[in-house]
Amino acid sequence: MANQIKIRAKQKDGIATVKCLISHIMETGTRRDSKTGDIVPAHFIEEVTLKHNGKVVMTANWGPAVSKDPYLSFKFKGAASGDSVTISWIDNKGESQSVEDTIK
């Protein structure tokens, strides 16, 4: 399945709660293929950035210990309904993705 990001962002009293789910294999690089016995190369998200109206509010660095199809929930101040939130990630192979959504 193609890599995807799903975002749910809502705000209450100016405090935004952003939940996101990223479709990513998060391969540790230590697992062996059950059929060939070869080590499956590491492939995981290294950095996730959360932006509010274009401004970075949080940067996360991840290792391969974050579960497959990673989940992240985060909160920040100064949000209003209709504001934009952007989640972007870059993985160790240099692949990246970015998705924008509006706060409800």
Add this chain to the structure above:
Amino acid sequence: MKYLLGAACVCIFFVQTLQAADKNMPGISPAEDQKSFVEYFSKRFPSVPFQEFGNGIYALDEGQRAQWEEIEQFPPYEFAVDAGKALFETPFANGKSYGSCFENGGIGVRQDYPYFDSGSGQVKTLELAINECRENNGEKKLKYKKGDIAAISAYMAFTSRGELLNVKVPDEPAALAAYQDGMQFYYEKRGQLNFSCADCHVQNAGQNIRADSLSAALGHPTHFPVYRSKWGELGTLHRRFGGCNKNVRATPLDAQSESYRNLEYFLSYMSNGLEINGPGARK
């Protein structure tokens, strides 16, 4: 003459079924079986409300429930539901789509599966119906355990959430025979470990098997297909049947084999009245 022969066949079949049943029990009564089945679990777990059984082990174990609720905040099967919707709505080469094969365009119909198809004399599961739909429209069959078929099934279940499972066993010999065949499969010990499905999920539901806890049979089919953390992806009920069989060291049967379809038929009938809550997230 043809009719006579047909009727004779049916009669013989009927008598055979009755004889088989006679040897063991007073008669086949799915309704009574279900009543005893539900009573058994409500006595075993008096504090668990009926609808909760659809949540499997999470109805019985608080610690695991908390983790499951955390995962349900944003469950990993959502990607599969989206993918399933896209597949479901994409027309076949002939211009038709899945919706044309199902009642109500395939939306909110999960609760009526599996059903007994008198015409073919077989139990039809949702996955079987999906593939028949493809074949009737000139498309290739999909593999039954995971991937596209699980995604389509997940989307169809998702549109049926909250509907009550409503599996019917018509009062005809072949349907009763299929039901009883599934029932026998459920209670028969198999594999080198000599365990039946029921040994774990009826008699020992809520107990631990090594470090793992056993869910109750009641409610098992309501939440499939499931995204299992162990699989890291979505899988169908028959994939899970195979896994359970393997666990007791019995060779799994093919997904959608007659025996597994009959098993699903029995198991689903036992859970009648529970809400469809698929797709689910499980460990």
Add this chain to the structure above:
Amino acid sequence: MKRRHFVSLLSTALVAMAVLPKLAMAWPKAFSETTTKGVIAQLFPGLKTASSDLVTLKAPAIAENGAVVPVSVSTELADVTNISILVNENPNPLAASFDMTPASIPEVSTRLKMGKTTMVTVLVAAGGKLYSVEQEVKVTIGGCGG
């Protein structure tokens, strides 16, 4: 003017990251460390950890599957600049490290892999100091399937 300068720097950095992901080196070395001590030394050189009642770690006592363990961290500490989560028994303990900004509310939830029964350590950097809490998560093997 100052702000603008900062923004342009930031965008340059972003462009560099996009074009040359290898050069970005945004991924801290701490992820390669094999001990919690090593991680702390890399991430917060010179800081000593103090345990704190103001940091809350929510993780299951028994993980139902080590591949997906929900973990939440929140704190009432002020001026939080970083929250890091370590799974002590993993080959590389550092699992995730969240850099906060003044707009952040120090509250994160994620799901982590744990290879075996382990202590989970949370580090919170706030106001130039380092706080930590720990909790054990039991990771058992699966059912009959092992």
Add this chain to the structure above:
Amino acid sequence: MINKHKKITNNCLIVTVFMTAWLGLCGSAFAQGENMESSYKQTLGLALQANEKVMVLEHQWTTVPVLLKQAEDAAGEKDFARANEFAAEALKHAELGIEQAEQQGQRWVNAVPR
């Protein structure tokens, strides 16, 4: 008196058993090779037959295909004594599966909650 008699009988038995075993050992040592191969083939035939039956009954144990594979591998290395052991084990597990199927065909009803 009676006891003594018994003892003698026992001794006789033991001697006979030893003799037979010894003769058997010598025999197998002499006849090894072709004899072993043919008895392996015979056992394998029986195991495959029983396996077919247990598969029809849908009661095959996962151990059977593994043992059959091990038997064939050993035979491939011309180790027919080992091959025969694996085939015999496969036969046993297939037969137990058949017995399980037949027994459970009757007993399953007792497990149904009433």
